[in-house]
Amino acid sequence: MxxxxxxxxxxxxxxxxxxxxxxxxxxxxxxxxxxxxxxxxxxxxxxxxxxxxxxxxxxxxxxxxxxxxxxxxKLMLGEVVAHISIEENDTGYDYVQLFGKYMTDKTVEILIEEPYLTQNYQYQNLIRFLELAVTNCSEFKYLRLITKQDTANVDQQRTNLGQIKADLERRNVAFNIKYEDSLHDRKIYLSNGYIIKIGRGLHFYKANNPLYSIGLTNYRYRKCLQTDVDIWRNSSTGN
Amino acid sequence: MxxxxxxxxxxxxxxxxxxxxxxxxxxxxxxxxxxxxxxxxxxxxxxxxxxxxxxxxxxxxxxxxxxxxxxxxKLMLGEVVAHISIEENDTGYDYVQLFGKYMTDKTVEILIEEPYLTQNYQYQNLIRFLELAVTNCSEFKYLRLITKQDTANVDQQRTNLGQIKADLERRNVAFNIKYEDSLHDRKIYLSNGYIIKIGRGLHFYKANNPLYSIGLTNYRYRKCLQTDVDIWRNSSTGN
CATH class of the missing domain: 1.20.58.80 (Phosphotransferase system, lactose/cellobiose-type IIA subunit)
Structure with a gap:
């Protein structure tokens, strides 16, 4: 019953x-x-x-x-509304600078396809993205994450993602995790109709070197790896 | 010669x-x-x-x-222009929220009296403050830091502060470090005439718990320790 x-x-x-x-x-x-x-x-x-x-x-x-x-x-790509080519060692590309303006009060659901979530800095990048979502999207209610299973560290990955899930639920955001081992492409779908495609996904920053220098916490000052960022607007209308 | x-x-x-x-x-x-x-x-x-x-x-x-x-x-306190009482476990107090608006294009020199710079999170807080300075103060040219010597780890402290110095010099900010073992009070003097006094200095955040949760990198979501923040405007006029 x-x-x-x-x-x-x-x-x-x-x-x-x-x-x-x-x-x-x-x-x-x-x-x-x-x-x-x-x-x-x-x-x-x-x-x-x-x-x-x-x-x-x-x-x-x-x-x-x-x-x-x-x-x-909704996931079908419509037209490209912005294209940014990030060159090796470029700075000035924190998430908020790159796609903050597409994350709005009308972004109620987010789908992240990010194959690699196994290293500390990768979990940290996910948190940084979610901090931006919580800050910019006042109506953010649902997150689905599709990622590869960390076969070397299954328990650690479940613990980390479980903690993120519990944290989001305290903020009334439901979080659904799906493991897909064949995943390769990176994509972030926002329910207001924008789709963010980054060649390297969320992980296009170099480690800060030396550690204690400008760029440690404000990624606007971090050096980047070469990657392309395409912002699409999907072809279906409304929401 | x-x-x-x-x-x-x-x-x-x-x-x-x-x-x-x-x-x-x-x-x-x-x-x-x-x-x-x-x-x-x-x-x-x-x-x-x-x-x-x-x-x-x-x-x-x-x-x-x-x-x-x-x-x-310049260092003489004039009048209090803002007072914020942070209660235990309060959130919403990243440096930028607390005193970002006092750090302006007219802030050319900064003096930080911060007795405790020995732990990783303390160096990180210093970097976070400097990232804000570099972001907000386009004419930032000189930083003086007065702190206690880390007697348990003299070399590590010199290395860390030396790296910060080199980094700032690359950004055309001269950095002068002075060790004073009797220092207790915390104070940040901005050359545009504002003085920031925080009971706990830069270090009033709790550790993020669990690690991977909102607040890891955006301190606006970090829980705080109880402390008082007073913003003074100094009594001498002009710059």
Missing amino acids: TDALEAKKLLIRAVECDQSGRILEAQSLYQDGIAKLMSFVSSEPDDQRRKGFLTRIKEYMDRADAIKARVNG | TDALEAKKLLIRAVECDQSGRILEAQSLYQDGIAKLMSFVSSEPDDQRRKGFLTRIKEYMDRADAIKARVNG
């Missing part, structure tokens, strides 16, 4: 998110809700009730499919 | 700084120049030349005394 209740709660929230245009979060919630429903349908002894559940599962699956089509539409 | 030339160069720069109102830097340069002159006067065999040098040393010492009086005047 707890499972059924939990499934119900997830699916109610899924429909709410769906209706308010939070399609990434709706997608996660449909998936989780459906999985939860599935898990106890098989152990339901009453045939009639089981059929009832299956009908509802089918309904939710249809909704989830519709959402998937919308998500894919 | 190299010593004489060097002394001459120092004293010419001292007079230049003096005339352009950069009194902290002038003070350092007079001291260094006078010390350099002294060091070879005693080995000058020609009586007449020695007298000549002594006369000039006397002149420069008078100028240095006059500067000292002006520096002391």
Whole structure:
């Protein structure tokens, strides 16, 4: 009964998110809700009730499919609105300078595809990006992160991302993590319609050298690695 | 002869700084120049030349005394223009929020009295302050730091501060370090006439916990220790 209740709660929230245009979060919630429903349908002894559940599962699956089509539409690249070529050793490119202006009150959901999250500086870059999101996007409600599993350090990665998840939840931002080992390309999708593509993803800064010098904490003064930044606006209208 | 030339160069720069109102830097340069002159006067065999040098040393010492009086005047507290009481666990107090608006294009010289610079996070706080100075004060030219010697780690402290000095010099900011073991009070003097007094000096942030959470790099989200921040405007007029 707890499972059924939990499934119900997830699916109610899924429909709410769906209706308010939070399609990434709706997608996660449909998936989780459906999985939860599935898990106890098989152990339901009453045939009639089981059929009832299956009908509802089918309904939710249809909704989830519709959402998937919308998500894919949102992720389709439309036109490039800005292109920045960062040269080796360039400075002046903190995240806020590069794409702060695209992160606005209308950015409710964010999807980050970032294959590499295994080193301390990489977790730190993720936090720096999220600090910018929390600062600029007053309505930020949902984050999905797709990354590769750190096979050398599975536990550390789960602990770190788990701590980030708990921290975001305290700020009313739901955080969904998906591991995909074949991921290569880097992409950040903002629900206000902008897509940030950086050749090196979030990790295009050189280490500060010497450590205690200007650039240690303000990355505007950090030397960069060569990479290209393209800002796209997606082709589907509105949100 | 190299010593004489060097002394001459120092004293010419001292007079230049003096005339352009950069009194902290002038003070350092007079001291260094006078010390350099002294060091070879005693080995000058020609009586007449020695007298000549002594006369000039006397002149420069008078100028240095006059500067000292002006520096002391500048450091005298006038009126409090802002008072902020930070409570334990408060957030929202990055340096830029607290006193960024007092650090302006008219801040040419800065004097930091900060007794404690021995731990990594303390050097990091100094860098964070300097990043703000470099960002906000386009005419920033001279920094004097007064701090206690790290008796447990003299070499490490010299290395760290030496690296910061070299870094600032690359940005055309002269950096003078003075060790004073009896220092207790914290004070930051800005040459545009503002004096920042913080009970705990630069070090009033708690460690980020857990490490990877909002607040790791943007201190606006860091929890603080209890401390008072008073911003004074000094009583002498002008710059």
